[in-house]
Amino acid sequence: MNFYNEMFDGERVREPYARLSDWVATMPDDFRQMKQAEAETLFRRIGITFAVYGEGGDPDRLIPFDMMPRVFEQAEWRRLERGIKQRARALNAFLRDVYGRGEIVRAGRIPARLVYQNEAYEKAVVGVVPPRGVYSHIIGIDLVRTAKDEFFVLEDNCRTPSGVSYMLENREIMMRMFPQLFRGNRIEPVDQYPELLRRTLESVAPSKCTDRPTCVVLTPGHFNSAYYEHSFLANLMGVELVEGADLFVDGEFVYMRTTQGPKRVDVIYRRIDDPFLDPLCFRPDSMLGVPGLMDVYRSGGVSICSAPGAGVADDKAIYTFVPEMVRFYLGEEPLLNNVHTWTLWKQDDYRYVMENLADLVVKEVHGSGGYGMLVGPKASKAEVEAFRRKIEANPSNYIAQPTLSLSTCPTFVEEGIAPRHVDLRPYCLCGDRIELVPGGLTRVALREGSLVVNSSQGGGVKDTWVLSE
Amino acid sequence: MKLRISHQTAYRYGHPTRNIVQSLRLTPSVFEGQRTQDWQIEVRGGIRGPGFRDGAGDWIEGWTVRGPSQEVVVSVRGRVETRDTAGVLRGHREMINPLAYLRDTKPTAPDDNLRDLAGSVSETADRLDLAHKLSAAVSAAIAFRPGVTESHTTAAEALKLGEGVCQDHTHALIATARLREMPARYVSGYLHSTINGEPDDAAHAWAEIHIAGLGWVGFDAANACGPDERYVRLGSGLDAQDAAPIRGISQGRGGEMMDVSVSVEELESFQQQSQSQTQS
Numbered sequence: 001m002n003f004y005n006e007m008f009d010g011e012r013v014r015e016p017y018a019r020l021s022d023w024v025a026t027m028p029d030d031f032r033q034m035k036q037a038e039a040e041t042l043f044r045r046i047g048i049t050f051a052v053y054g055e056g057g058d059p060d061r062l063i064p065f066d067m068m069p070r071v072f073e074q075a076e077w078r079r080l081e082r083g084i085k086q087r088a089r090a091l092n093a094f095l096r097d098v099y100g101r102g103e104i105v106r107a108g109r110i111p112a113r114l115v116y117q118n119e120a121y122e123k124a125v126v127g128v129v130p131p132r133g134v135y136s137h138i139i140g141i142d143l144v145r146t147a148k149d150e151f152f153v154l155e156d157n158c159r160t161p162s163g164v165s166y167m168l169e170n171r172e173i174m175m176r177m178f179p180q181l182f183r184g185n186r187i188e189p190v191d192q193y194p195e196l197l198r199r200t201l202e203s204v205a206p207s208k209c210t211d212r213p214t215c216v217v218l219t220p221g222h223f224n225s226a227y228y229e230h231s232f233l234a235n236l237m238g239v240e241l242v243e244g245a246d247l248f249v250d251g252e253f254v255y256m257r258t259t260q261g262p263k264r265v266d267v268i269y270r271r272i273d274d275p276f277l278d279p280l281c282f283r284p285d286s287m288l289g290v291p292g293l294m295d296v297y298r299s300g301g302v303s304i305c306s307a308p309g310a311g312v313a314d315d316k317a318i319y320t321f322v323p324e325m326v327r328f329y330l331g332e333e334p335l336l337n338n339v340h341t342w343t344l345w346k347q348d349d350y351r352y353v354m355e356n357l358a359d360l361v362v363k364e365v366h367g368s369g370g371y372g373m374l375v376g377p378k379a380s381k382a383e384v385e386a387f388r389r390k391i392e393a394n395p396s397n398y399i400a401q402p403t404l405s406l407s408t409c410p411t412f413v414e415e416g417i418a419p420r421h422v423d424l425r426p427y428c429l430c431g432d433r434i435e436l437v438p439g440g441l442t443r444v445a446l447r448e449g450s451l452v453v454n455s456s457q458g459g460g461v462k463d464t465w466v467l468s469e
Numbered sequence: 470m471k472l473r474i475s476h477q478t479a480y481r482y483g484h485p486t487r488n489i490v491q492s493l494r495l496t497p498s499v500f501e502g503q504r505t506q507d508w509q510i511e512v513r514g515g516i517r518g519p520g521f522r523d524g525a526g527d528w529i530e531g532w533t534v535r536g537p538s539q540e541v542v543v544s545v546r547g548r549v550e551t552r553d554t555a556g557v558l559r560g561h562r563e564m565i566n567p568l569a570y571l572r573d574t575k576p577t578a579p580d581d582n583l584r585d586l587a588g589s590v591s592e593t594a595d596r597l598d599l600a601h602k603l604s605a606a607v608s609a610a611i612a613f614r615p616g617v618t619e620s621h622t623t624a625a626e627a628l629k630l631g632e633g634v635c636q637d638h639t640h641a642l643i644a645t646a647r648l649r650e651m652p653a654r655y656v657s658g659y660l661h662s663t664i665n666g667e668p669d670d671a672a673h674a675w676a677e678i679h680i681a682g683l684g685w686v687g688f689d690a691a692n693a694c695g696p697d698e699r700y701v702r703l704g705s706g707l708d709a710q711d712a713a714p715i716r717g718i719s720q721g722r723g724g725e726m727m728d729v730s731v732s733v734e735e736l737e738s739f740q741q742q743s744q745s746q747t748q749s
Contacts, residue, residue, distance in 0.1 A: 099524075102566060116568035123569045123707075126524025249490050250533050251516045280492040280716040291718040292490035292518070295531035299519030 083335035122309030194236035249292035485537030508547035556695035
């Protein structure tokens with residue numbers, strides 16, 4: 001297969017990588033090894049050791065950091081940015097619609113079953129319109145590149161996408177280790193992200209809030225694999241990091257216990273899943289949530305980011321309809337491509353997939369983290385057949401996609417420098433405005449030839465640069 | 470029928486308890502079959518929190534008791550004028566798509582026995598007829614008998630026992646209806662009077678099944694009938710817990726006792742029927 005190389009066009013170095021190329025060429029081997037060790041020490045010292053959302057695996061394992069940045073030129077980025085913002089607008093319009101009148105279903109553009117029988121569809125929020133009509137405030141959109149001007153969206157993450165602390169730390173560490181690189185290249189900053197996040201959260205405070213809004217980050221606790229990120233973001237935003245037990249409902253509002261007495265909370269950036277938010281509305285045995293929170297939320301006393309039930313917009317079955325959402329709600333043509341997806345509950349698709357299983361990627365509808373998936377071209381005959389039997393047992397649990405030729409980016413490996421496949425997760429913020437910092441999290445499949453970038457499957461991370469004009 | 474309802478629920482804690490929060494679904498539904506004339510909810514020592522009508526059309530009220538307190542008493546009293554709508558929930562404003570009621574929860578999860586029961590009724594294009602037959606099948610399969618099941622008993626367990634109370638009949642009917650691709654939900658409310666002279670729970674539960682063209686229709690498998698003017702509807706959910714009139718929690722849980730007394734009397738004739746029960 002032929003892969004788009006982010007840095008090289010044949011022998012020629014692509015423009016945005018020109019200076020980096022010199023940097024690599026003149027770097028002595030022992031210097032590189034020393035720096036790589038230094039980077040690892042820095043990461044360990046910071047304590048940033050967690051798995052990216054829903055990936056499982058050992059939470060204390062360090063995700064390998066690769067010093068070779070991934071670079072976008074300004075024009076490339078602007079194009080991506082427009083596409084991402086468009087998609088984020090459509091996803092929120094969809095959520096507003098399906099928790100309201102469901103026009104897109106009535107119009108026959110999305111099957112009712114996929115929406116209302118979706119396990120992420122939360123009937124408790126039907127009829128609740130959150131401030132500014134925004135349900136998903138932080139949307140992580142996973143993208144892959146297959147050619148110079150060809151990007152595909154792999155999946156949307158509308159609940160609580162994680163990994164943004166990596167974006168910030170990767171940059172921080174690169175700047176600390178290679179300050180000269182940042183003098184020689186004009187790289188757009190990403191460190192305004194926490195400030196933008198706080199502004200986004202404040203902009204969706206409920207109308208009952210008349211003062212400057214009090215925001216908090218709600219974490220399930222230190223045993224959670226992303227706890228580092230929760231405390232990191234709270235810290236950088238200058239807001240409190242709280243657990244369920246730190247909050248309580250009194251009358252019409254939610255309060256936080258502080259040493260100065262109770263303080264009303266207006267916006268909760270929650271990093272706990274829907275079923276655990278409130279034992280009076282969801283799982284009664286949950287100790288992580290806040291009893292009565294949903295009644296306060298549903299009566300407009302507090303904002304929850306993202307809204308409970310936002311996950312209905314991001315599963316793999318709904319994914320196939322996002323381009324349709326863009327057309328339906330925005331009256332625009334989608335700027336970002338979806339990967340062609342065969343849905344196995346359709347007979348024609350089922351037949352095609354079963355006949356071409358060895359060439360396709362098959363995923364579980366609700367799966368994540370690269371688990372429970374088949375990469376046909378990389379699998380043995382026996383693995384393909386075993387997977388075929390799983391599909392036969394429950395076809396509607398699967399979707400299939402062509403094996404994409406993910407772009408590669410030069411990466412430091414044992415033997416020197418070699419191309420490895422990468423993806424990209426930018427973080428789109430939705431409040432009174434829709435904003436995106438120029439950058440994101442680049443994940444890299446460190447194993448030679450591997451197309452799976454998930455950290456649980458041997459993936460690493462890179463700093464992601466957007467060059468100024 | 471003009472009914473006067475008085476419903477008291479007292480929670481007693483083993484030790485003084487703080488910050489008791491409750492979510493109450495204790496206000497009669499608004500639809501053609503019932504008109505509420507006055508209605509009062511009171512939580513002794515409590516602060517009234519948010520009140521709102523949710524997407525299912527239920528009026529929800531949050532209450533907090535700051536405490537420390539060893540007892541919380543929720544009192545409801547009021548009058549409702551009811552009328553028989555042949556079980557059809559007409560004129561009820563709600564926004565939730567019926568398909569959202571096809572999903573199973575733990576108490577309604579089907580097993581082989583429930584599948585057999587659902588399959589015992591032959592296919593018919595008349596969905597209303599199918600729903601009636603499913604309800605009759607559940608009535609026949611589970612005998613009414615208090616005391617053998619508990620609040621967490623599932624439909625599958627009750628069916629295996631062959632005995633249970635209205636909650637079990639309702640869960641079983643919901644499970645079988647969903648197996649036949651009909652959206653179904655749990656309704657909590659009150660019931661006046663008796664069947665065949667037998668006393669019945671004044672606090673009651675039944676099922677609603679969604680029939681295309683008709684909307685939501687009530688079925689009371691425990692009493693082998695449909696809800697009429699003796700029934701007062703409070704609210705609905707996917708199962709008993711989701712539709713519970715009172716959901717509450719206190720910090721420092723455990724050692725909680727509950728006393729419930731409900732009376733539903735007919736105002737015209739003053740035939741009173743009341744009942745008390747104690748659960749722990």
